[in-house]
Amino acid sequence: NAGVTQTPKFQVLKTGQSMTLQCAQDMNHNSMYWYRQDPGMGLRLIYYSASEGTTDKGEVPNGYNVSRLNKREFSLRLESAAPSQTSVYFCASSGAANEKLFFGSGTQLSVL
Amino acid sequence: RKEVEQDPGPFNVPEGATVAFNCTYSNSASQSFFWYRQDCRKEPKLLMSVYSSGNEDGRFTAQLNRASQYISLLIRDSKLSDSATYLCVVILYGNKLVFGAGTILRVKS
Numbered sequence: 369n370a371g372v373t374q375t376p377k378f379q380v381l382k383t384g385q386s387m388t389l390q391c392a393q394d395m396n397h398n399s400m401y402w403y404r405q406d407p408g409m410g411l412r413l414i415y416y417s418a419s420e421g422t423t424d425k426g427e428v429p430n431g432y433n434v435s436r437l438n439k440r441e442f443s444l445r446l447e448s449a450a451p452s453q454t455s456v457y458f459c460a461s462s463g464a465a466n467e468k469l470f471f472g473s474g475t476q477l478s479v480l
Numbered sequence: 481r482k483e484v485e486q487d488p489g490p491f492n493v494p495e496g497a498t499v500a501f502n503c504t505y506s507n508s509a510s511q512s513f514f515w516y517r518q519d520c521r522k523e524p525k526l527l528m529s530v531y532s533s534g535n536e537d538g539r540f541t542a543q544l545n546r547a548s549q550y551i552s553l554l555i556r557d558s559k560l561s562d563s564a565t566y567l568c569v570v571i572l573y574g575n576k577l578v579f580g581a582g583t584i585l586r587v588k589s
Contacts, residue, residue, distance in 0.1 A: 403579075410484065410567065410579035411524070458523055468514075469577075471523035 370394050374459045374472030381449045381479045389444040389475050391459030399462045400442035401426075401469070402434060404455040411458065417442055449479040481506050483578045484570050490584035497558045501583045503568030504550040512571040513544055513551045517564045518582065524567055527553075558587045 372393045381387060393400065398419045403411040413426030417436040431453060433445045442461075446453060459472040486503045493499045505513075513530035528535065530542040530551050541554040551570075555562055565582040572578060 408488070408581060410581045412579075413577070468526045468529075469516075469524075471525070473523050474521075 372459055372461055372470050372472040374457075374475060376475060377473065378476045379478070381446075381477065383450060383479060385449050385479075386445065386447050387449065388446075389457055389459070389477075390441070391443065391472055392441045393461040393470070394440065395461060395463075395470065396439070397461035397463050397470070398439070399464060399467075400436065401460040401462075402432070402442070402444045403458045403460065404428065404453075405458060405474075406455050414444065414457075451479045453477065454479045483507060483572065484568060484580040486566075486568055486580035486583045488581060488583060490586050492586045492588060493558050495558055495560060495587055495589050497587075498554065498556045499558055499585065500552055500554045501566060501585075502550045502552045503570075503580050503583075504548075505570045505578075506549070507570075507572050508546075508549060510549075510570045510572050513542075514569040514571075515540075515542055515551075515553050516567040516569055516579075518567055519564050527566070555585075558585075560587050560589060563587045 375390045401416040402414040405411045412428050415434040417423045420439045435443045457475045460469045462469050484505050515527040516524040517527045518524040528537050530544050534543040539556045543552045567582045568580040
């Protein structure tokens, strides 16, 4: 049982480049999330999807877009990467909005 | 004021010690509370939920104090393997989930 699978694990981008972080879960969860984690700060929600077909902004959505491709997959896109987006990104899923979160293993992204 | 605040630590304790951390939250309407554990460079994992009456799971005890708006985590008989960052999570109104920045625990032999 893979749980939440997130790719890539590491990525280095130049300012202005674009990329998509992929996330898939095999637990039939309705809710999926993208967080970023920076030193000294808690995980901050970028976007979330309460169910297939819906997406909503979180605390720090600027510079990102998401797609809930189907119930399993929720991708995060950086259209024009900036150094301020250097961070560790985590995808997560849960059965419902206030239930236990299951996290992917994270993506270390550096934007130069 | 941050919605959820934790002492960043680090808390350096010897093996076998008892250690406790608190997490304060600003919104009295907060509904649910959790403790997550995060190992270095790994993803957070749920340690335990926090119930109104307090709850225990082996060496770990979680408590909620609604009057003073904080939750606590007590670890008894600390093990080296308990070294990690402990994140408190508060679910606010509208199912908004907020993470604290975490408390670092280092257990030393």
